[in-house]
Amino acid sequence: MGLKQSKHITTTTLVNSSKDRPDVLLKGERRKKFRSFRSSGILFDGTSTLENWRFSHGGKRIHNLKNAKLLGPIIDEEVERLQRQHRLFKRIWQSNYSSPVEERLKSGGARILDVGCGPGTWTIEMAESYPKSTFTGVDFAPIFPQEKRPVNAKFLQANILDGLPFLDDTFDFVHMRLLVTAFSAKEWEEKVIPELARVTRQGGWVEFMESDIQYFNEGPVTQRLSNALMAFMKGKGILQPIDSYVPNSMESCEKFEKEIKIEEKSCFVGKWAGELGQLAVDDITKGWAAVKLPMSTMMGAKPSEYDDAIQIFAKEVEQYKTSFKTWRFFGQKISTTSSSAITTPSSWDQSEQSQ
Numbered sequence: 001m002g003l004k005q006s007k008h009i010t011t012t013t014l015v016n017s018s019k020d021r022p023d024v025l026l027k028g029e030r031r032k033k034f035r036s037f038r039s040s041g042i043l044f045d046g047t048s049t050l051e052n053w054r055f056s057h058g059g060k061r062i063h064n065l066k067n068a069k070l071l072g073p074i075i076d077e078e079v080e081r082l083q084r085q086h087r088l089f090k091r092i093w094q095s096n097y098s099s100p101v102e103e104r105l106k107s108g109g110a111r112i113l114d115v116g117c118g119p120g121t122w123t124i125e126m127a128e129s130y131p132k133s134t135f136t137g138v139d140f141a142p143i144f145p146q147e148k149r150p151v152n153a154k155f156l157q158a159n160i161l162d163g164l165p166f167l168d169d170t171f172d173f174v175h176m177r178l179l180v181t182a183f184s185a186k187e188w189e190e191k192v193i194p195e196l197a198r199v200t201r202q203g204g205w206v207e208f209m210e211s212d213i214q215y216f217n218e219g220p221v222t223q224r225l226s227n228a229l230m231a232f233m234k235g236k237g238i239l240q241p242i243d244s245y246v247p248n249s250m251e252s253c254e255k256f257e258k259e260i261k262i263e264e265k266s267c268f269v270g271k272w273a274g275e276l277g278q279l280a281v282d283d284i285t286k287g288w289a290a291v292k293l294p295m296s297t298m299m300g301a302k303p304s305e306y307d308d309a310i311q312i313f314a315k316e317v318e319q320y321k322t323s324f325k326t327w328r329f330f331g332q333k334i335s336t337t338s339s340s341a342i343t344t345p346s347s348w349d350q351s352e353q354s355q
Contacts, residue, residue, distance in 0.1 A: 079119045079143050081286045085178075086121040088279045089209065092267050092326060096126055099205040099330040101173045108132025113199065115160055115176040120144035120153070122175070127153035136171075138164065160195055161187060169201040177209035184237035189249045197255035200333045206256070207330035210242050215269070216323045219316025221309050225288060228298045246329045256331035263328045270317035280324075281317055285310050 090096060104110045105126075110133040114123045117137030127135040127150040134152050137144055140159040149155070158165055161183070174196050183192055196206050213233070214226050233240060247260040267273075269280045288295065288310045296306035316322065 077286075078290050081283065081290065082118045083121050084279075084286075085283050086125075088276075088283050089177075089211075089326065091276050091279065092265055093209075093328070096122060096129075097173075097175060097207055097330075098261075098263050098328045099173060099207045101205055104172055105130040105133050110134070110172040111170060112136070112173045112175065113138070113164075113166070113171040115139075115164070115174065115196065116179045116182070117144055117155065120149070120155060122177075123153055123155070124149060133172075161191055164195055164199050166199045168198055169204075170199050172201055172204045174200045174204070174206045175209075176207075178211060180210045180242055181213070181233060181238055185245065186237060188245070189252060193249050193253045194255070197253055197333055202333055202335040204333050205330055206250070206333065207328060208246055209326065209328045210246065211326040212242060212324050214324075216266075216325075217320045218322060219313070219320045221312040222316050222320070222322060224299065225295070225309060225313060228295055232294065232298055243325075243327055246327075247331075250329065250331050255333055257334055260329060260331045264325055265327075266323050266325050268321065268323045270314075270322065272318050272321065281314055285314055288313065 101110070105112070110130075112126065112133060112135045114120075114126075114135065114137040117123050117139045118141075120137045123135050123137035124145070127133075131150070131152055135150075135154070137153070137155045138158045138160075139155075140157065142155075142157045144155040146155060156165065176192075176196065193206075200206050213229050215222055218226060230240070232238075243262065243264070247262055250256050250260050251258070267280055268277050269284065270277045271281070273280075289307075292303060292306055296303055299306065299309075301309065
């Protein structure tokens with residue numbers, strides 16, 4: 001399926017300039033497959049903890065999953081980084097979403113899906129903000145909380161590439177973010193976007209948030225790190241450039257209204273850019289550290305040399321006044337017929353709420 005060239009409505013904002021720096025329904029047998037089991041506050045799909053987790057030297061817990069394209073292992077430190085990352089991007093955007101769904105969420109009865117929910121930070125925060133609506137988070141790695149969660153939030157382990165365990169036209173709002181490196185361009189166009197559109201009700205909204213992997217005003221070491229990551233993505237067939245491929249793929253799906261909306265924000269990196277810049281450099285350096293093994297291999301660097309490169313990166317952003325872009329892409333699913341899937345509660349919903 002080819003991509004169509006089209007114009008999109010784009011809004012651009014610089015969020016920490018030097019002038020103004022801010023101090024559900026499961027399908028038949030699949031319901032059994034994805035039934036939740038509570039163990040140590042983590043949702044598992046019926047397999048044991050030891051099957052899902054392996055332990056590295058030093059006792060770090062690393063998730064052991066097949067067919068994962070992620071660069072780094074999922075360890076306890078990575079979960080903490082993802083939680084901090086949520087706070088960073090909420091500061092950048094000053095919100096958790098851009099789609100025009102607030103009134104629907106407030107009025108109640110809405111169903112929201114967060115795909116690639118990770119530790120569930122966005123899902124839980126949204127559930128607390130909109131207690132009259134129901135939120136479901138799914139991720140291929142069961143690192144989300146199960147015991148300590150709002151009553152209107154639930155989590156499932158599922159891989160979108162295998163198909164999501166929900167009926168067609170189930171959710172009012174579907175959200176996914178920061179997974180540009182998780183799927184190839186072909187998977188985005190042929191599996192990811194069509195599957196998200198399938199589970200979204202007619203007239204509902206699908207939103208993506210992504211961050212650029214290249215920086216503006218790069219120092220030489222920063223550029224070397226970025227080039228290595230770009231080489232990895234190219235080798236895996238991962239889409240680029242993000243700001244055109246995602247909206248064009250949404251249009252090619254032919255399930256959305258023609259007007260795909262794009263919002264763009266730029267964020268400076270480093271202490272020189274205030275508190276937000278400090279949050280950004282902390283997140284990026286920890287992100288580089290999390291992918292040390294594959295990145296050092298691609299760069300042809302020793303582990304100690306890679307560690308040095310990360311430290312130099314943190315210095316270069318101060319010298320070169322480095323920045324990066326982040327985008328939100330959102331579109332409304334085309335309405336052709338009326339759908340009752342959203343307004344009819346399922347027995348699965350009722351059983352979850354009673355637990």
